[in-house]
Amino acid sequence: MAADHVFIPPPSLSAKFEGSFAYLTVRDRLPTILTKVIDTIHRTKNDFFQKHGEVGVDAEKRAISFLSKMRNELQTDKPVLPLTDSADDTEAWNRYLQRQQDLMENGQLVSWFKSPWLYVECYMYRKIQEALYFSPPICDFDVFKEGKTQSFFESQQAIISLCTFLRESLVSADNANRKWLFEHFLTFLQVSLWGNRCDLSISAGQENSQKTSPIHSLPDLRHFILVDDSDKVWSVLTSKQSPGGQEKTGVRLDIILDNAGFELVTDLVLADFMVSVGLAKEVHFHGKSIPWFVSDVTSRDFDWTTSQTAASNHKHMSSCGVQWKRHVKDGAWTYHEHPFWTLPHEFCDMPADAPDLYSTLQRSDLILFKGDLNYRRLTGDRAWEHTVPFGRALRGFLPAPLCSLRTLKANVQVGLEPGQAEKLAAQDTEWMTSGKYAVIQFCSPFEEQQQGS
Ligand SMILES: O=P(O)(O)OC[C@@]1(O)O[C@H](CO)[C@@H](O)[C@@H]1O
Numbered sequence: 001m002a003a004d005h006v007f008i009p010p011p012s013l014s015a016k017f018e019g020s021f022a023y024l025t026v027r028d029r030l031p032t033i034l035t036k037v038i039d040t041i042h043r044t045k046n047d048f049f050q051k052h053g054e055v056g057v058d059a060e061k062r063a064i065s066f067l068s069k070m071r072n073e074l075q076t077d078k079p080v081l082p083l084t085d086s087a088d089d090t091e092a093w094n095r096y097l098q099r100q101q102d103l104m105e106n107g108q109l110v111s112w113f114k115s116p117w118l119y120v121e122c123y124m125y126r127k128i129q130e131a132l133y134f135s136p137p138i139c140d141f142d143v144f145k146e147g148k149t150q151s152f153f154e155s156q157q158a159i160i161s162l163c164t165f166l167r168e169s170l171v172s173a174d175n176a177n178r179k180w181l182f183e184h185f186l187t188f189l190q191v192s193l194w195g196n197r198c199d200l201s202i203s204a205g206q207e208n209s210q211k212t213s214p215i216h217s218l219p220d221l222r223h224f225i226l227v228d229d230s231d232k233v234w235s236v237l238t239s240k241q242s243p244g245g246q247e248k249t250g251v252r253l254d255i256i257l258d259n260a261g262f263e264l265v266t267d268l269v270l271a272d273f274m275v276s277v278g279l280a281k282e283v284h285f286h287g288k289s290i291p292w293f294v295s296d297v298t299s300r301d302f303d304w305t306t307s308q309t310a311a312s313n314h315k316h317m318s319s320c321g322v323q324w325k326r327h328v329k330d331g332a333w334t335y336h337e338h339p340f341w342t343l344p345h346e347f348c349d350m351p352a353d354a355p356d357l358y359s360t361l362q363r364s365d366l367i368l369f370k371g372d373l374n375y376r377r378l379t380g381d382r383a384w385e386h387t388v389p390f391g392r393a394l395r396g397f398l399p400a401p402l403c404s405l406r407t408l409k410a411n412v413q414v415g416l417e418p419g420q421a422e423k424l425a426a427q428d429t430e431w432m433t434s435g436k437y438a439v440i441q442f443c444s445p446f447e448e449q450q451q452g453s
């Protein structure tokens with residue numbers, strides 16, 4: 001390909017741009033999150049002692065000293081160091097560090113304030129895991145568990161009203177017409193979208209559970225959806241539905257999960273609706289293999305949430321949980337973990353760096369990417385012009401038709417109409433980072449051909 005055709009993507013967001021959101025996150029929010037992690041470990045010392053005796057207390061001290069050292073390195077912009085634990089992904093992390101080092105200019109070393117925000121933020125969460133790896137026997141302690149379970153318990157009313165709405169909807173689903181199906185699909189899709197506001201990394205761990213009714217608040221929130229490709233998602237879903245009466249087929253739906261707590265419940269409700277009405281024949285959930293970005297779902301969170309819901313003394317909530325465990329048992333639902341979801345790569349690297357995962361996703365008919373971090377990785381966390389088409393920003397990452405359900409919590413947003421960003425900025429300087437606005441943004445191989453080239 002002639003040199004002038006090599007496409008150079010825009011620069012990565014980075015704390016090197018003083019005053020940028022990335023800068024404020026690395027300077028203020030990441031140290032705050034680290035301090036909360038240290039405090040959580042310190043407050044759990046007695047439990048460690050009860051469970052493990054003195055070695056538990058020694059482990060608490062080791063983990064805290066590791067994390068305090070890292071916090072100091074972060075705050076004084078020291079070089080980012082290779083991982084030295086021997087986890088499955090250690091090699092991949094250290095190869096990526098070398099990749100980042102090769103990109104540095106003037107012989108500078110990879111560091112917290114000079115390198116891409118996406119990389120250093122992901123690295124911080126992986127270093128928390130390294131601190132625990134080196135502190136047996138508390139290696140498998142989930143430093144974020146408390147916040148994730150609190151989000152679930154604080155959202156009980158919202159969860160009950162959502163489960164009640166789902167169960168009551170499914171009662172009338174059998175004689176439902178297309179209009180009923182489409183309207184309920186839109187409702188559950190938007191509930192899952194707005195469930196993404198409940199994220200503890202944007203709040204640096206401050207409680208932010210769902211207090212209002214997730215259904216009744218939807219009409220007021222419509223205005224804040226900046227891109228709404230729901231109709232394109234709907235046409236993928238109905239493309240595999242057999243005409244009335246015959247054995248329903250439905251799509252293979254993959255959901256790349258984001259946060260535990262209320263958001264996970266909204267995702268399980270959406271998935272239950274899709275399978276129960278025959279829009280999806282199977283749902284594959286993809287979670288994180290280590291505690292990640294404070295609220296992200298691990299397999300323990302997934303199992304805990306379905307069991308906790310099933311054990312509820314509220315009949316509709318408990319019947320949801322029982323149904324969800326049945327979907328897992330009979331194979332309609334499958335939970336997956338792949339190391340790539342807790343690596344720092346942009347998703348356009350997946351075909352080269354995780355070809356097995358890419359080919360798994362190619363078997364999907366529709367992939368829903370939940371949340372802001374996934375959007376940042378879909379678009380490479382780069383300073384794109386806001387009117388660049390979504391398909392272009394994906395830079396070849398398109399294993400199947402995909403849709404991002406994201407509330408805006410970082411300053412990267414593509415696929416807007418000309419003038420739309422300027423209008424928003426004039427109304428609200430924080431429009432890209434407050435979590436107030438959202439997108440339902442779709443791309444398929446057909447769209448990408450139109451936009452990507
Ligand atoms: O992926 P989520 O849970 O929606 O949001 C995570 C996140 O937005 O929280 C912080 C806000 O800047 C970022 O570190 C990160 O992108």
Ligand SMILES: [Mn+2]
Pocket residue numbers: 199201258259293295296371373
């Ligand atoms: Mn998250």
